[in-house]
Amino acid sequence: MKQVAFYTLGCKVNQYDTEAMITLFTAAGYELVDFAEKADIYIINTCTVTHQGARKSRQMIRRAKRRNPQAIVAVVGCYPQVSPEEILEIDGVDLIVGTEGRREILDLIKQVKRADEPLNFVQDVSEVEEFEEIPIDKAEERTRASLKVQDGCDSFCAYCIIPYTRGSIRSRGIEDAVKEAKRLVSNGFKEIVLTGIHLGAYGREREEEFNLVTLLEELIKISDLKRIRLSSIEATEVTSDLIDLIAEEEKLCRHLHLPLQNGSDKILEAMNRDYNAKQYADKVAEIRNKIPQIAITTDVMVGFPGETEEDFETTYQLIKELAFSDLHVFKYSKREGTPAAKFPNQVHSKVKKKRSAKLRDLADDLASEYRKKFLGIELDVLVEEERDGRTDLLTGLTDNYLRVMIDDNDQYQEELVDVKLKELREDYLIGEIKKD
CATH class of the missing domain: 3.40.50.12160 (Methylthiotransferase, N-terminal domain)
Known part of the structure; x- marks a missing residue:
């Protein structure tokens, strides 16, 4: 073989x-x-x-x-x-x-x-018009599987090479996506994570034939599918219909990853992002108003060309104000072939490192504060197939992306269980399975 x-x-x-x-x-x-x-x-x-x-x-x-x-x-x-x-x-x-x-x-x-x-x-990916259909029936994890439903991006952010590597937006047909989801569920997966290069643009090139909400409405109907999680999606593409659906449907995870990238309007414009800081903050407020316990995570880039100390401080304060449950911090990396590679006022690597460290410290504080809100509360946890390597405890995630460790036997592996969150430790919570 x-x-x-x-x-x-x-x-x-x-x-x-x-x-x-x-x-x-x-x-x-x-x-x-x-x-x-x-x-x-x-x-x-x-x-x-x-x-x-x-x-x-x-x-x-x-x-x-x-x-x-x-x-x-x-x-x-x-x-x-x-x-x-x-x-x-x-x-x-x-x-x-x-x-x-x-x-x-x-x-x-x-x-x-x-x-x-x-x-x-x-x-030549610029000439590709159809989604490349390569179904999967397994994944590295046994409890959670990704389902790719979209490829390509037409945004052309000034720092990003992806539109040149992935081409224009192509969406997978709903029938094909649902068929693969059913196959994954029949193979034992309890949670499906919808992924794409530009997930919020799903269906856009099909002239409103379908969109992300109509896809989710079909996936929800799969009886043995316990959870559907969205990967990264632009805040501008989180519609009122999508918010309402997440608020109403238990299968949809209360977690949205909304890339911010920067809190300075000047830098956002230079990045060719299609929103300003107020529009982003208003969207977060709209989401939390309808889904109070939702986890909102984000991406932030430091050291984009022209980012001053004042711009960085504006970003820092906005992140603090919005109180994300977690954030991924990236240092700007020059990529040949993108507009930003030729921008003046490139930021020194030492400055990027300092700003990145400061945001990561803030991220740790915000994540801890978010976890504390759930002490004493019961939430469903999807227990994973392997024990945590640090603690040798059962481990899993709540729908709102809290990592939970549980001291119990292996019969609960790969199961969705009701857990009371009792103690905060480092970057996770200790929970106790509620037994009948």
């Missing part, structure tokens, strides 16, 4: 794409092995959002070839999509595929075996 190993960098969409390719290989009789083991084929699913992602991709390519010099090394995803020549120059690369054409990868591997030189199958 031929062995294949995967290594994935980057976002949840990339993770889904890897799972889809794994499904293709295992269905064809390949054995999946860890990337650290010797394999016949190594596939690196790359990221190029930051310089670090591109550098890590190159490291993994070289590492794979050292493990087995005779192995076929395929490099797929965003990095080859924008820099195919750069990857082909790396010694040991046999095949490159961009962000389209991955469903043909088995046939491409066969072509590599007959070729005398590296093969380039990167397509």
Whole structure:
């Protein structure tokens, strides 16, 4: 039996794409092995959002070839999509595929075996109009599975390479999405996380044939599906209909990840974001008014070109005021091919590091304050299939994204249980399962 190993960098969409390719290989009789083991084929699913992602991709390519010099090394995803020549120059690369054409990868591997030189199958993603359908039936976790329903982005934020690597918006048909969701549920998954490059734009190119709300209304009907969680979505695309649906439907998780990026209107405009700070804050207020216990998390970028100390302080105060339950802090990374790479007033790395540290400290404080609100309250927890490595306790998430540890037996693994939250510890809560 031929062995294949995967290594994935980057976002949840990339993770889904890897799972889809794994499904293709295992269905064809390949054995999946860890990337650290010797394999016949190594596939690196790359990221190029930051310089670090591109550098890590190159490291993994070289590492794979050292493990087995005779192995076929395929490099797929965003990095080859924008820099195919750069990857082909790396010694040991046999095949490159961009962000389209991955469903043909088995046939491409066969072509590599007959070729005398590296093969380039990167397509012009700007010409792609249809969603690439590669269904999955398994995932790394057994309790929670991602369901990719959208690809591409037309926003062209000044700092972002993604529109150039993923192309225009393409949405998966509702029938196909529901079919895959049902298959995942039949394989034991209790929670599905809807993912996409620009999730809130789902259906936009279909001329209002369907949208995110109509998709959710269909997924809710799947009887054995316990939870549906949304991945990142723009605040401007959280409609009143979507808020009402989350407020009314128990299956929809009370958690929204709404990228802020910056709290300064000057910087938001330079970033080519389509909202200002007040519009964002008003949307958060509207959501919390209808869903009081909701977890609202966000992304924040520090050190965008031209960001002054005053701009940063404005961002800091807005984040504090909005009291996010968690935030991911990123330092601006210059990407060639994006407008911001040529902007003047690039911020020094030491300043970025200082600002990032200050926001991370704030994030810790805000997360702790959010967790404290739920002490003494009973919430449903989806218990995961493995115990927590730090504590050896059962671990799971509430629908509003609280990490909970439980001292109980393994019979509750992969089950949705009612838990009373009793104690706050570091970045999690201690809970007790309510038994009948």
